[in-house]
Amino acid sequence: MAMPSIEVIYGGLIRATAACHSETYELPADATVGTLLAEIVRRHGADAQPYLLSDDSSELAPGCAVLMSGSAARDLSVRLDVKQKVKVLVMSPMLVGG
Numbered sequence: 001m002a003m004p005s006i007e008v009i010y011g012g013l014i015r016a017t018a019a020c021h022s023e024t025y026e027l028p029a030d031a032t033v034g035t036l037l038a039e040i041v042r043r044h045g046a047d048a049q050p051y052l053l054s055d056d057s058s059e060l061a062p063g064c065a066v067l068m069s070g071s072a073a074r075d076l077s078v079r080l081d082v083k084q085k086v087k088v089l090v091m092s093p094m095l096v097g098g
Contacts, residue, residue, distance in 0.1 A: 003029055006036060007085045013063070014090040017048045027080065033066055034076030036086065051090040063091040 009022045018040070025039055038057070041049045049057070052064050059076060060066065066073045067087040068080070080086070 003027060003082075005083050006031070006080055007083075008036070008040065009085065009087045011087060011089040012091050014048065014051045014088055017051060018044050031080045032076060033068075033073050033078045033080065033086075036080060037066075037076070037088075040088070052088070061090070065089045065091070 003026050006025045006027060007022060008025060010018045010020065015021065023043075025036060025043075027035055027039065034057075037052045037060075040052060050061060052061055053059070054061055060074060065088075067089065068078070068084060
């Protein structure tokens with residue numbers, strides 16, 4: 001099985017933390033949304049984690065939206081497809097009621 005080459009497009013607050021608009025990740029064949037977000041945190045440092053994941057890293061942070069093929073993925077166990085574009089958007093806490 002081919003390694004997924006995932007293009008991540010950043011929007012909202014996470015774009016400043018990532019310091020780029022988009023980048024590509026090479027992930028294991030069984031990669032999930034959780035795998036991708038953990039790799040984003042590894043690449044961009046601990047400052048990225050509160051934008052993306054809950055305190056215990058068991059679910060998405062309240063203001064984080066992960067869009068794959070036009071649909072929102074709220075479960076970290078959702079599998080990624082080869083050569084998929086994933087949009088990661090982090091909204092201000094004021095916009096999500098925090």
